[in-house]
Every structure is written in structure tokens, then in C-alpha cells.
Amino acid sequence: MEAMDSDMGPFCPKYHRAVELIGRRWTGAILRALLSGVSRFSAICETVPGLSDRMLAERLRELEAEGIVTRTVVPETPVRVEYALTAKGRDLDSVIGAVSGWAERWEAASEVSAPTG
Amino acid sequence: MEAMDSDMGPFCPKYHRAVELIGRRWTGAILRALLSGVSRFSAICETVPGLSDRMLAERLRELEAEGIVTRTVVPETPVRVEYALTAKGRDLDSVIGAVSGWAERWEAASEVSAPTG
DNA sequence: ACAGTAGCTTACCCAAAGTAAGTATGCCGC
């Protein structure tokens, strides 16, 4: 088979598109909430401090358009809307995990040398 | 040893800070260029299509403030400035790799089921 | 002295994000 293109070349359009999509403001936090099983609009809104309902609606629409989340209306009363990750969205756990791991290792701000010595 | 805190809880301040930093516009592409060994200001600028020198200077200053890149003035003529990743910055290769991998697997836009079947 | 190169810096404008208020649907109390 051909070589994987994830070879750290100086520029990759696929990577660029992905990082600009996932990296938009609030999107990382919304994805993490969804991966943790938080699925209702208002629940996501309460999970992420500072996130407004307007921004949440906009981001969820973007993610839906990208095939990363699905939107399901549950006709209870009052009407509920459930958001869930598609396979493409669930596959982002590797990205969220990598960011979490990095953040844990280097949380203590402006360190420059190795975290354990 | 203690449990790693990268446990996919619904909200994590460390993760949030990291994803909002790395996810700022252009930052992902700049980090990838630096990881690939591109180190000069003008070289990074040429590597990333659409990136202006003003934005590059701003992002590099942010990354320097976060201890992710170092700035070295080489007193040649004309004066060169070399940017390099710190250990903290090089450790982001796991994140960039995860995003690249995801982008490769799902590049073909709005797919929703598994890429290989 | 003037054009050119590298790396910023300032000035200005528009698009994206923030804040607040409004809308649609349906149940409850009165």
C-alpha cells in the first residue's frame, strides 16, 4: 500500500482543514462533552463555562454539516433535542486524548524542559 | 501511581486551555511547520498559504509566551531570526499526529460510517 | 542615493464572537 500521508510534511491541506475546524473557539470543549456522553443542548451549555446558547447552536450546526454530530428531536414535552457523535466524530477521541495528555504533562504553564526532570 | 486525569470527564480546564491555545487560527499550521524543521520567519510565512507576516508574528509571540517556541536572533546580514520548538512544543507532535491521522481517515468530507467498511 | 531583503509594527476595516432579548411549542395553574 502507499505511504500514509501523515508524514509531518511542512504543510498538509487535510490537516490544515481539520485543525482549523476542530480548533474553532468552543468546538474542542463541545466535542469533549459529547464524547463524555453529554447529549442535550442545555446540558452541553451548562457543561462548558462561558459558552452561550447562540455559539453552541452555531458550532453544532457546523459539526452537523461536517458529518461529525447527528441531531435527533425527541418529541417529549417539552421537546428535547439529542446530539450524538457519528463514527467520524467518535474517532476524534484520539485527538482529544492527545490534547488532554499534553495538557496534563505541561499544565504548569511556561516550563520548557522535560516535565519529570 | 495516580490515575491519569485525561479521563474524558465532560469538562477539563487544562484541556480547554490547551485546545483553545493550539486551536487558534493558523497556530496548528505554524506548529506543524516548526515540527517539520522550518525555522525561519519568512520560511514559515511561505509554507502556510494565506498566512500574513503580521499574524505569524502575533502567533509566534503567543507561543513564545507559552514556552512552546524559542526565538533566536542570528546576527548575520540581513539579520535572521530562528524559531524553534522547546521540549513542550516538540511534545505537541502527538497532537499534530492525531489530527493528521484523523484527517487522513476522514478527509473525504461528510462520511459518517467507518472508512474501511 | 536608491532598490531590495528580513523581520517586524502601525493603521484601518471587516468578519467572527459576545450579550441580550425575542420566538415557537406545549404543559400547568386559574
Place this chain on the structure above:
DNA sequence: GCGGCATACTTACTTTGGGTAAGCTACTGT
């Protein structure tokens, strides 16, 4: 059946941040 409350948006307006262009400093070659 009308006001009030709840969920999930939607619209209007303000503020912040990114985009474009030009200038600025220090040096070199002609």
C-alpha cells in the same frame, strides 16, 4: 383560554480579533 414557565433556538446589536496594506529599521549591492 390566557399568562407563565421550560427547551431549543433565532435575531439584533456590540465588541473583539483576524485580514490587508503600508511603513520602518538595518544592512547590501550598484
